[in-house]
Amino acid sequence: MSINYDERIPNNVNLSSDKRLQRALETWQPAFLDWWKDVGPVGFQADDIYLRTAVSTAPGGWAQFGYTKMPDYRWGIFLSAPEEDRRIPSGDHAGEPVWQEVPGEYRNSLRRIIVTQADTEPASVEQQRWLGQTAPSLYDMRNLFQVNVEEGRHLWAMVYLLQAYFGKDGRDEADDLLARRSGDADKPRILDAFNQPCPDWLTFFCFTCFTDRDGKYQLGALAQSGFDPLSRTCNFMLIEEAHHLSVGEGGVERVLRRAAQLAKQDPNGDARNQGGIPVAMIQKWINYWFCYSIDLFGSEISTNAADFFAAGLKGRWNEAKDYTEHTALNQSYTLPMVKNGALTEGDVPLRNAMNDVLRQSYIKDTERVVKRWNQALEEEGSDERITLPNSRFFRRQGIYANLPFNPQGELITQAEFDAKISGWLPSDADRAYVTSLMTPCTAPGEMANWIAAPRKGIHGNPVEFEYVRHV
């Protein structure tokens, strides 16, 4: 199969003159398309979707709008512009020139980091494949597909790194990325959150708000990498990731607004009676996805985190800007730990706590989101408020894993935890109710009853624009 590379695959990595990369992509690209058709969005593959495509890294080049069929989407490979005389931002090599090739010493670690990040990209497409069937509006459906194709592009970006820099091992890993399947008993995706089902749109919004935000922070940490191609790739991906976060944040906000509006309409103040999702129920979804997402940062005390930081493979969020000391040596980090059944504070070397350093940056960011949601609730005249659970609550990874903490972060008895958990996390009945609301709205401008319309449409178009044209 011969491919006109530059036309088919927008790129700024000299694809047309890179024989090695062409050879790798020749087999991988058809496999990717098969994967997309196999486990990508169900239905709508033949439809015209109003999508944004990145065609260059020039200003505006990352966002070209127009109708396209998803399988024809031009998944490109972009690295942000190189920074002149860039230096390794952190770790033992801080201040040395960045690496343009993979240092042999760190090859395995880097490959593992890239594969773990890459695995999340196709996973979320798989998790969300059925959602198009129940979209609350064409606007939302288009946003879903935009997120999906961009996750696909992020996969390309990571696969580019694997194929361009990691030889045969990298090609094998690239193949495996298409072989694993979210939630599959035999070939699950690497991380737990990416094997959870995404059966409803509230889950989708929470996932894109919370779980994709983990992606933002991981990409941010990798943007500080001493391996320059990884850094540049991640910097470019961060632009698109920001859009996914706004889809999630905006989506949850609209569900909250609608809950407040419907509660106001209802004689008993119950949004559920009016076919909405009550704020308290939304809170449960938020709890669930926040907890699964902060698990993704890894254990609070981690040898790998220390090694990656020491080696300069990963940095902290905004390492270059927000920190003046970049070795993180001879410093400690205080953590609440469980000792003899009680919480006490303990110190660990800062490098070993880098996962938690990144997690705390994430939590701060998330707190700002919650503040905006609560402003929206206030604007709608509701007294209800959303709160973030404590980062010890409902953890599956790290030093608090499987311990009975309540959402306030207090250690309670297992019996009390078991008795209260259904008030904190979605119950089967809650899930069944939310699922029951998921009926498609496919006329332009039509909006499901349980979600408020967005303030504005996309790229200057009105909300009632025909974002998905059924062919």
Next chain:
Amino acid sequence: MADVSFPPVSFDTHPSRYVHWVLSVEGAVATMTMRVQEDRPMWPGYELKLNSYDLSVDIELADAVQRLRFEHPEVRAVVVTGGYDKIFCAGANIRMLASSTHAFKVNFCKFTNETRCGIEDATTNSGQTWIAALNGTASGGGYELAEACQEIYLIDDGNSAVSLPEVPLLGVLPGTGGLTRLTDKRKVRRDMADLFCTKAEGFKARDAVKYRFVDGSFTRSKWAEGVKARAAAIVAAATPREATGFALPPVLPETTADGFAYRSVKVQIDPVARTAALTILAPTEAPSVGADTWSLRAWRELDDALLRLRFNYLDIGLVTVRAVGEAEAVLAHDVALDDGSWFATEVRFFQARVLRRLDNMAKSLFSILEPGNAFAGSLFEVVLASDRSYMLADDDGANRVRVTAASGGRFPMASGLSRLQARYPGTPELGVRVLCEDNWIDAARAEKLELVTATPDAIDWDDEVRIAVEERISLSPDALTGMEQNLRFGGPETCDNKIFGRLTAWQNWIFQRPNAVGERGALKMFGAPERAVFDYRRT
């Protein structure tokens, strides 16, 4: 852990008291499930994360390997698997190793090796075939444990892998047979083994099967069924044993004024002289079938005594060994093990393992043969295992020993040779002649047959023995250990003795080097915020 200040180690445990393993038996299939309790290490100071093990975990495994042979002779297949999702076993706990004394590390690895050789012994000699069912990643010692099994199956979930990451991650070696078993047992190509041992994350199912690091793989949905079917096939192909085992009672020594003692074994410690006197009492009762018969009970006591001497008495450099009592009673017990029953077979293999444990003591062993000694038959192997043997040349020939057919191959050393064969490398005919003696051998005859080191008469005896002991104990303990290990293991190399030899020669050297345990050595730095710094000059 401060130097040698940890509390004495006890090897007594029971499945009902296992903390880290669950042993279950269903028909002819036993399952050992490793479920290490992170917060219950042997000593405070580290957590047993990711199903990593310390000595306490291994003591339970050793106990189970042993019990299965006596308590469950009907078992034909033993499945060893992990009790947590996605992880089989991460190997020896690194923080435990990093904080241990060198002596402890060596003893720990040696004991682990013996347990693994015991697993192979069960497979080969008792038809209890061990299968590793790797339900998740098996790294380092976790994979080495799997290698001790006859067959290895790895879950194919796109993530789980087998690996030996010691070299790239820790700057040490897989110390418990991992390397030797790759090439000698699993017949892995040396260059693939080289790639494998330097790739920290190892191989996942596809490559692991392709290059024989495992024997097969099953997907998650077929996992339980696949492992079960394989165990069933092994049972079907095995010769069944219609036998009922019996419980092994605890073997616990009593503390005595100068040491510790069991019913048939006593150990007297002389801390000033840095010697121990180990005495084995010959049976006083007729042989029977069960845990209480001397052939099993006394040898279990001997086994336990050897382990305690190793772990709890580091300062003791020399052990004098005596056997006391009716030599004929020992022979009667040996003969009772000739009936070909499962019980006799198991006891004989057990005695062979105890003798191999004796071979591996890092202490000088001197046998003392005085009138009334009971060194006959199986017990004469203890004399043959010793570095030196002193036999009193008495006037009336009452001091005598007896070599029986038991020394003709019932108790092979790790080399596969009998101790008699190993004793006469240049004059094998002497070994044959000794075996043909079929009579009591007095000191003069023993001297002639080159069966003992020296035969001082009564006038010289006390001084000769005292001086030999005092001189020995004054020498460098390191040099002695090295010398003894070299001299004890003449003859061919086998997988078994390579495993111990390589541990002694290479791992122990690496364990001492600054690149591993120096201030910035890889083992010391593992998990620390700073990275290792190597002295790159090759040695």
